[in-house]
Amino acid sequence: MQKTKTPKAPAPLKKQAPGQTEAHIPSQDPKDKARQGQSSEMTEHAEDDAQGGKLDASSELTALWEKKDTEVVVSVVPTQIRGNSFTIYHSDIRTLRPHQWLTGKIIECLFHIHANKCKLGTRIYILNHYTAGVILFRKREEVRKHTLSKIQFDSYGAIVSFVNVGNIHWTFLYINAEESTMYLADPARNSAVQAESDNAAKKFSDYFKMRRTCCSKTDWVDITWKGGVMKHPVQQDGNSCGVVVCMMAKKVMEVFPKTPKMTFGTTTREMAHQRKVLALEILTASVFDKEVNCAMCAAIKPPGSVTHQTHTDWIQCDSCSRWCHTQCLQMDQKCLKEAQVGDWDCSLCTK
Known part of the structure; x- marks a missing residue:
């Protein structure tokens, strides 16, 4: 986009x-x-x-992080939708610095990079995080505006996404059609997740039925969805929820369609390292040519x-x-x- x-x-x-x-x-x-x-x-x-x-790339990243925010393009990353891409600006890449809160744009961009690396472009659908949030938290009238009428979910085995909670926190959403299971995983905790996943299953079940009513889409309508629990390492600070969400998505994609084992560190040092790894992935995945494009x-x-x-x-x-x-x-x-x-x-x- x-x-x-x-x-x-x-x-x-x-x-x-x-x-x-x-x-x-x-x-x-x-x-x-x-x-x-x-x-x-x-x-x-x-x-x-x-x-x-x-x-x-590593030296370039260090230099970019040291400079104050600008709106200069540093990377253009293709999405799984042909012709669409993420334009990443200098100010965007700087949100991956230690102790910074990741933007939805950066997280979603990384989802597409991981899906491309795992060759899952036609097996896992990456749902826009705003649409996911509308389905889970907004009223039916607004949900009807996000029917995704051109998407045939039966062509995919799963959906990965993430949602913003209270404008201060990211949670990971994983919908596995083969298991008929929805996971809503909170990077900050493992408790109360079952109830939240059950609620997500109900919300998306209603959403798929609404698509049938609004645009005659029957994909995933007959699945009896249930909530699931995905145990994972818990973030240890107040600003790495986005990094943990990216790590969860990466683990899911690496072993799909199997259920992943969420084994990664979340200490301050480990999160700082992962931030650099993610930032370098964005720079190296770029198709932007500074000799051709503005x-x-x-x-x-x-x-x-x-x-x-x-x-x-x-x-x-x-x-x-x-x-x-x-x-x-x-x-x-x-x-x-x-x-x-x-x-x-x-x-x-x-x-």
Whole structure:
């Protein structure tokens, strides 16, 4: 589910923009840069990158975590729905730092990464966490707006998702059709889980019946659902519920359709390590090409571009080599000309 955030204007503008058309996509190839009229200084910078000057993922992550939040794109991760993807911004990846609360976007992105690694794209359906929350906690009138009429659940063996409780806590949801069982697992405890899972089974049973009424969908309607208990390690701090949820999902996917044994550590040190592992998975799973796509909107053409528009102004950061649409930077022609007289850094690299 790709989103475009409203970009912020950059810090003092300095550097040259390629002023290229869509036919001249930014490239690190020195010859390409020469054709685009780039300076010899930028060409030398590209050659350094080609010789292995780029930071590895771990070093890149350390640098990203040390900088203050920006809305620069750091990763684009495909979902199990063809053509859809998660656009992960710098501010998103920083929520994986120790002692930070993970966002739903980051957790859901990691679910898709794990499903892809386990080759479960056609066996486990990843239900959007907002929809899962609506089904479990909202009134029937609102649930009717989330029928997912294009989804055929009979094509899958299970659903994995997670829900937000009170805007302060994440819980893991696992629906196994082969076992006719629903698990609602709370990272903070193992008590009272049976009652909560039983309630989830009733809510989803009603949901599947509602789909039959609203859009003639009969998948999973005749299953007699029951609640189940999935024992798991308990979080030991107040902000790692999202990390534990990701670990639960990973364990489920690794052994599906078998019932997993939830064996992983939840100490402060172990959670810090897992946060780094998860963040690196997001960076390495990315299909974002900073030489082709805008670092602000993740697209080749600026948002709102008309079909026949062939000219797009770009500017490249001298520090990280990311390219940005001047339109996404809210950079007018006057600022663009001023940027041509010296070095220019994107908001991620501005000190």
